Amino acid sequence: MMWKWLHPYANPEVSYHFAGKLLPWCTRLAFIFLSVGMVWALLFAPADYQQGDTFRIFYLHVPAAMLSMGIYLGMAIAALSSLVWQLKLADASAAAMAPIGATFTFIALVTGAAWGKPMWGTWWIWDARLTSELILLFLYLGVIALHNAFEDKSLAGKAAGILALVGVINLPIIKYSVEWWNTLHQGATVGKLGQPSMSADMFWPFLVCFIGFSFFVTALICLRFRSEVLTRNSMRPWVRTLVANEENKHAI
Amino acid sequence: MQFDSVSAFLDMGGYGFYVWLSYGVSFAALALLVTSSIAGHKKAKQQIAQRQKREAKLRQAAEQQNAHAHDNPNREH
Numbered sequence: 169m170m171w172k173w174l175h176p177y178a179n180p181e182v183s184y185h186f187a188g189k190l191l192p193w194c195t196r197l198a199f200i201f202l203s204v205g206m207v208w209a210l211l212f213a214p215a216d217y218q219q220g221d222t223f224r225i226f227y228l229h230v231p232a233a234m235l236s237m238g239i240y241l242g243m244a245i246a247a248l249s250s251l252v253w254q255l256k257l258a259d260a261s262a263a264a265m266a267p268i269g270a271t272f273t274f275i276a277l278v279t280g281a282a283w284g285k286p287m288w289g290t291w292w293i294w295d296a297r298l299t300s301e302l303i304l305l306f307l308y309l310g311v312i313a314l315h316n317a318f319e320d321k322s323l324a325g326k327a328a329g330i331l332a333l334v335g336v337i338n339l340p341i342i343k344y345s346v347e348w349w350n351t352l353h354q355g356a357t358v359g360k361l362g363q364p365s366m367s368a369d370m371f372w373p374f375l376v377c378f379i380g381f382s383f384f385v386t387a388l389i390c391l392r393f394r395s396e397v398l399t400r401n402s403m404r405p406w407v408r409t410l411v412a413n414e415e416n417k418h419a420i
Numbered sequence: 421m422q423f424d425s426v427s428a429f430l431d432m433g434g435y436g437f438y439v440w441l442s443y444g445v446s447f448a449a450l451a452l453l454v455t456s457s458i459a460g461h462k463k464a465k466q467q468i469a470q471r472q473k474r475e476a477k478l479r480q481a482a483e484q485q486n487a488h489a490h491d492n493p494n495r496e497h
Contacts, residue, residue, distance in 0.1 A: 210429075210443075211421055211422060211423065211429070212421060212422060213422070214422060215422065215433060220432075220433045220434070220435060221432040221433040221434075221435050221439060222432075222435045222438055222439060224432070224439050225438065225439060225442045228442055228443065228446050229442070232446070267453065267456075267457075268453065271449050271450065271452075271453045274449055275445070275446045275449055275450075278441075278442065278445045278446070278449075279442040279445070279446060282438045282439075282441045282442040282445075283438065283442065285438060286435050286438050384450075388453065388454070388457055391457050391458070391461060392457050392460070392461075394461060395457070395460050395461040395464045398461075398464045398465065398468065399464045399467075399468075402467075402468045402471070407468060408468070408472060411465050411468045411469050411472065412469070412472060414465065414469075415469050
């Protein structure tokens with residue numbers, strides 16, 4: 169049943185056009201949600217009673233950190249399905265996700281430092297949460313480097329996939345670091361469903377920002393996935409006609 | 421609205437530097453990611469198109485040579 173439904177998406181041409189259909193809608197939704205979310209976070213959300221206006225960094229920091237881990241999980245699942253079922257498209261999507269995840273990890277680290285300086289008095293501290301997030305950045309950079317290290321893309325995908333899978337061990341370490349070790353980093357604010365430890369006038373702008381960033385990430389994955397599919401299938405007739413048609417359109 | 425004036429907004433209760441540093445670096449990083457992704461997509465298409473043109477040229481040259489050879493079959497001998 170599932171295979172029957174999934175089967176057409178194992179075809180690169182179908183997936184290329186599907187990602188192309190998804191892309192403009194995700195871009196529009198990302199634009200709307202992020203505009204509303206950013207204005208809400210910067211102008212209308214209340215200042216925290218302890219942290220003052222630095223709390224506005226939260227609306228960037230937490231979505232970026234959650235997405236940095238979410239994208240890694242997606243990349244690892246893609247890498248696994250590529251290694252187990254030899255799905256070439258899974259390799260393309262893993263390669264598409266890595267730079268996006270690395271950027272969000274970088275943003276989580278920088279915004280965290282800029283929040284830590286006024287609140288803890290230091291830009292950086294080698295504690296469990298911060299160090300494991302830094303390791304996540306290095307894992308992403310390693311995966312990107314391996315994807316680009318080999319001319320043979322399936323070999324590159326295999327090498328990068330193994331690193332991505334080994335690195336999955338880092339995800340629970342990041343998530344539970346604030347509970348397992350003593351740390352300056354505060355515990356989860358958002359994750360506790362049912363008994364949120366933040367007030368509604370902070371939670372809603374956060375949710376809007378998070379949804380906006382998620383659409384933004386989806387749009388970027390679609391875009392980069394399309395590029396990956398094109399370069400990996402550059403000798404296929406459908407790619408040749410597609411590129412030739414677009415060339416003609418530009419010439420006119 | 422949480423702020424009375426533009427200067428209060430920029431000041432962010434004394435934490436302006438940290439807040440705007442966060443938003444500035446994040447925006448710059450995402451803008452870079454978007455532009456590089458778009459440029460990468462264009463480059464991928466351009467490379468494929470260029471190779472196609474090169475192949476077409478080679479094919480044309482080969483055909484011309486063939487036609488030439490057929491016109492004067494005894495020229496080389």
